Structures are given as C-alpha cells and as structure tokens.
Amino acid sequence: MDEMVRVKNLRKEFGALVAIEDLSFSVARGEIVGLLGPNGAGKTTALSILMGLVTPTAGSVRVFGLELERNRVEVLQRMNFSSAYTALPSNLRVEENLTVFARLYSVKNPREKINELLELLEIAHLKKRVVGRLSSGESARVSLCKSLLNDPELLLLDEPTASLDPDIADKVRKWLRQVQRDRGIGMIYTSHNMRDVEEVCDRVLFMQKGKIFAEGTPRSIVAQFQEKSLESLFIRVARSGDVEEV
Amino acid sequence: MNWSVILGLVLRYTYIIRRSVPRMIEMLFWPMLDLLVWGFLTIYLQKLNHGTPSAVTFLLGAMIFWDVLFRSQQGMTVSFLEDVWTRNIINVFVAPVRVREFLTATALVGLIKVGIIIVLLTVVAWWLYGFNLTVLGWGLIPLFVNLMVMGWGIGMVTTALIMRFGQAVEMLAWAIPFLFQPLSAVFYPVSVLPPWLQAVAWGLPSTHVFEGMRSVLAGGGFPSGYLLWAMGLNAVFLAAETWFFMWMYQSTREKGYLAKLGTQ
Numbered sequence: 001m002d003e004m005v006r007v008k009n010l011r012k013e014f015g016a017l018v019a020i021e022d023l024s025f026s027v028a029r030g031e032i033v034g035l036l037g038p039n040g041a042g043k044t045t046a047l048s049i050l051m052g053l054v055t056p057t058a059g060s061v062r063v064f065g066l067e068l069e070r071n072r073v074e075v076l077q078r079m080n081f082s083s084a085y086t087a088l089p090s091n092l093r094v095e096e097n098l099t100v101f102a103r104l105y106s107v108k109n110p111r112e113k114i115n116e117l118l119e120l121l122e123i124a125h126l127k128k129r130v131v132g133r134l135s136s137g138e139s140a141r142v143s144l145c146k147s148l149l150n151d152p153e154l155l156l157l158d159e160p161t162a163s164l165d166p167d168i169a170d171k172v173r174k175w176l177r178q179v180q181r182d183r184g185i186g187m188i189y190t191s192h193n194m195r196d197v198e199e200v201c202d203r204v205l206f207m208q209k210g211k212i213f214a215e216g217t218p219r220s221i222v223a224q225f226q227e228k229s230l231e232s233l234f235i236r237v238a239r240s241g242d243v244e245e246v
Numbered sequence: 247m248n249w250s251v252i253l254g255l256v257l258r259y260t261y262i263i264r265r266s267v268p269r270m271i272e273m274l275f276w277p278m279l280d281l282l283v284w285g286f287l288t289i290y291l292q293k294l295n296h297g298t299p300s301a302v303t304f305l306l307g308a309m310i311f312w313d314v315l316f317r318s319q320q321g322m323t324v325s326f327l328e329d330v331w332t333r334n335i336i337n338v339f340v341a342p343v344r345v346r347e348f349l350t351a352t353a354l355v356g357l358i359k360v361g362i363i364i365v366l367l368t369v370v371a372w373w374l375y376g377f378n379l380t381v382l383g384w385g386l387i388p389l390f391v392n393l394m395v396m397g398w399g400i401g402m403v404t405t406a407l408i409m410r411f412g413q414a415v416e417m418l419a420w421a422i423p424f425l426f427q428p429l430s431a432v433f434y435p436v437s438v439l440p441p442w443l444q445a446v447a448w449g450l451p452s453t454h455v456f457e458g459m460r461s462v463l464a465g466g467g468f469p470s471g472y473l474l475w476a477m478g479l480n481a482v483f484l485a486a487e488t489w490f491f492m493w494m495y496q497s498t499r500e501k502g503y504l505a506k507l508g509t510q
Contacts, residue, residue: 014502045502053336053339053499054504054505073344081337087332087333088337089261089328089329089332101254103251103253
C-alpha cells in the first residue's frame with residue numbers, strides 16, 4: 001500500500017522529561033491508525049509533531065514523501081485536524097467559520113464545498129447559527145466539517161468523540177468510516193474511548209512512556225495480551241506504570 | 247505569500263468585530279473618551295493662557311497620533327489573543343499559514359482599525375474643537391505610516407511574548423506600548439526630558455514623528471529630517487523585532503508551548 005506517513009526514530013525531550021523516546025511507525029493511504037495509551041504516553045506530543053506544532057529533538061517525519069519541517073505548508077495543505085480540545089470562534093456563525101477556513105486552505109468553490117459538507121454531516125440547518133450556541137455534538141460536527149474542507153488525504157483526530165453522548169459519538173464514528181471509504185482518507189486517531197478505537201481503527205499503536213509496546217489490529221492486540229478487551233488492557237497498562245510489567 | 251490565506255485571516259478578525267458589540271464599543275470607546283478628556287483639557291489650558299491655539303492643536307494632534315501607534319499594535323496582538331481566547335489558535339497554526347502571512351494579516355487588521363478610528367477622531371475633533379488634522383498636509387501620511395510600522399513592531403514583540411509565556415502575560419498587550427509613551431515625547435517636546443533621557447528618546451522612531459508633528463503644527467515645513475530618522479530607526483527596529491518573533495516562535499515549537507497555548 002502507498003505510504004503516507006513515515007516516522008522514524010522520533011525522540012522528543014522537554015528539558016529532563018522524555019515525552020517520546022523512540023517512535024517509529026508508518027500510515028498507509030486510506031488507513032485509520034489509532035494512537036492509544038494512558039495520559040503522558042506521548043500521543044499528543046506525537047500528533048503535535050505531525051502537525052508541525054512541536055519540533056522533534058531527533059528522528060525524522062515524512063508525510064506524503066516530504067520532509068515535514070522543510071515542507072510544512074505543502075504538507076499541511078493536504079491534511080487537516082479536528083480535536084475535542086480546540087474550538088472554532090464561538091461568536092462567529094457556522095458559515096463564517098467555515099468560509100474563513102476555506103480561505104486558509106485555498107478551497108476552490110468554497111460555498112459549494114461548505115454546503116456539501118454541511119449536508120453530509122446533517123447540519124445544513126445550522127449554517128446561520130452562532131457556533132457558541134451549538135450543543136457539543138453540533139460543534140463536533142462543525143469541527144469535522146472544517147477538517148474536511150480541503151479534501152484532506154490525511155486527517156489527524158484528537159479524541160473527536162470526547163464529550164459527545166453515545167448516540168452522536170456513534171454517528172461520528174460512522175461518518176468517519178464513511179468518509180474514509182468514500183474518499184480514501186488516511187487517519188491518525190487518538191482516543192481514550194476504546195469502543196471508538198475498536199470500531200474505527202484498522203490498526204492500533206499502543207504507546208506507553210513515549211514508545212510503542214504493541215501494534216496490530218484491535219483484536220490481535222487483545223489476543224496477544226490475553227485480555228477480554230482493549231479497555232481492560234488499557235487499564236492494565238495505565239495501572240502497571242511499566243511496559244515490562246504488562 | 248498566499249493572499250487567499252491573508253484575506254481569510256483578515257475576514258476572521260473583522261467578523262469578530264462585526265459580531266461582537268462589546269468589541270466594537272471597546273475599539274471606539276477609549277479613543278473617543280481620550281479625545282473628550284484631552285479636548286476639554288486643552289480648551290481649559292487655552293483659557294488659562296489667554297487663548298494660545300497651539301496648545302489645542304499640539305495636544306489633540308498628539309492624542310490622535312498616539313492612537314495610530316497604539317491601535318496598530320493592538321490590531322496585531324489582540325487578533326492573536328482572540329484566537330487564544332476562543333481556543334482556535336491551533337486550528338490556525340495547523341492550517342497552511344506561513345508566519346509571514348499571519349503577521350501580514352494581523353498588521354492589516356491593525357491598519358483597518360487605525361483607519362476607522364482616525365476618521366472618527368478627525369471628524370469629532372473638528373466638530374467639537376475646530377481642530378483640523380489635515381493642516382498637517384501630505385506630511386501626515388508618512389508620519390502616520392511610521393507610527394503604524396512602529397506599532398506593528400511592538401505588536402510582534404508582545405505577540406511573541408504571549409506565545410512564549412502564555413496567557414499569564416497577556417496584560418503586556420496593553421502595557422508594553424505605554425512604556426514608550428513617556429520616552430516618545432508624545433504630549434511634550436523632547437527638550438523637557440532630562441538630557442540623559444533625551445538621548446534614549448531620540449533612539450525611538452516615534453519621538454521623531456511627534457517632534458515632526460509639532461514642527462509642522464508650529465508652522466514649519468515638511469518634516470523631512472524627522473521622517474528620515476523615523477524611517478531609518480523603524481527599519482532597524484522592524485528587522486530586530488521580526489528576528490525576535492521568529493526566535494520566540496521557534497522556541498515555542500521546541501518547548502511545546504504553542505501546542506499547549508490553544509488548549510489551556
């Protein structure tokens with residue numbers, strides 16, 4: 001399969017703290033890869049490095065075959081991001097927010113694109129609404145709309161279903177699967193919701209203390225560690241505090 | 247430079263002003279309040295001095311000129327802060343936006359704000375106090391441009407500091423420009439400063455602009471000497487301030503502060 005992301009021997013130190021010790025992985029075109037791990041495992045740092053927000057201490061990151069640090073704008077033009085921890089300006093209307101981002105991503109025919117995505121995510125009726133007055137489920141869908149504006153080849157998702165009720169979370173998972181199928185978008189997905197990961201991800205990278213200690217399909221990882229589910233493995237990893245003890 | 251990106255950012259910051267009555271009021275309220283206080287004070291001073299009209303023109307002119315510098319700085323820094331406050335800053339920095347496009351957009355927002363305020367202040371100053379800013383003639387434009395450029399430079403420094411040290415230092419957005427006010431000899435000539443401080447004051451582009459403004463208002467010609475000094479100093483300062491911004495930007499990426507800024 002065509003390789004979109006290639007991370008090799010990545011290391012990130014914040015002073016004395018080693019956030020990522022030695023991380024290597026790749027993501028193929030159209031593949032959904034889950035980054036799992038307890039708090040402090042290095043998932044967010046890895047994601048931040050992939051978006052060019054944080055510079056690595058050592059190692060290399062190539063996205064679409066391009067070295068990220070030297071081709072930051074070209075790479076970012078072909079990917080997008082959505083997170084439960086960021087927000088779109090609350091005092092702007094949905095349409096205004098999306099228009100601004102359509103310009104930032106140099107989207108051709110922005111009006112058509114915005115309408116198409118609003119329809120896809122079933123929020124066309126919210127177009128004129130101010131973002132600050134939307135429910136968290138509606139805001140999450142607007143954020144997903146923003147992340148699909150530039151027809152990204154790679155989507156980075158940081159806990160996209162956090163704070164959503166089970167119904168909306170389920171819908172979001174289905175939309176993500178649908179856009180992945182229809183558009184062949186590759187995704188890197190971080191979540192603390194194991195159901196998300198089992199349902200959405202083709203492959204999981206289980207991280208702890210800045211390293212990958214398990215890699216495979218959700219089912220194969222569960223089998224490898226002889227656990228009932230990813231969730232019970234997650235709890236075991238989080239409580240053991242050390243990979244060797246798992 | 248991608249002008250679609252720049253326009254997108256300008257659009258985003260102008261939408262905020264249009265959509266928020268408090269922000270619109272904030273933009274117009276303080277300059278208007280300043281104009282009223284300084285205007286009536288100068289009328290009082292004029293009466294005490296048995297009618298020297300230059301007092302009115304000097305003080306009102308200085309007040310309006312100061313607002314050019316302050317608002318262009320604010321346009322830059324507050325635009326950045328708006329994205330921090332709304333947790334949108336990461337969305338902007340992970341978009342294909344070059345740093346120079348971001349800086350150009352925020353500088354343009356400063357220009358738009360200055361334009362609106364100056365038109366308003368000029369009309370009100372003429373209507374209430376009979377002060378005609380256009381007596382400065384064509385010299386007005388390069389004087390304004392120099393103040394705006396200095397404001398942008400200070401805006402870059404304050405934005406860089408907020409980016410590096412986080413929201414805890416956001417009050418610097420309002421405080422830092424006022425550090426330059428006493429040294430820039432805004433409301434009085436440089437000659438009233440102690441000699442050692444005069445040397446420092448002449449090192450600022452703004453001092454040359456305010457001296458140039460007073461010289462024109464006092465009936466002098468086009469202040470080319472002052473302008474040349476202001477332009478030269480601005481070029482040096484702007485180069486240093488751009489370097490400082492880039493250094494801070496790289497530092498925030500190395501230390502991971504940029505990623506944290508938007509989610510705190």
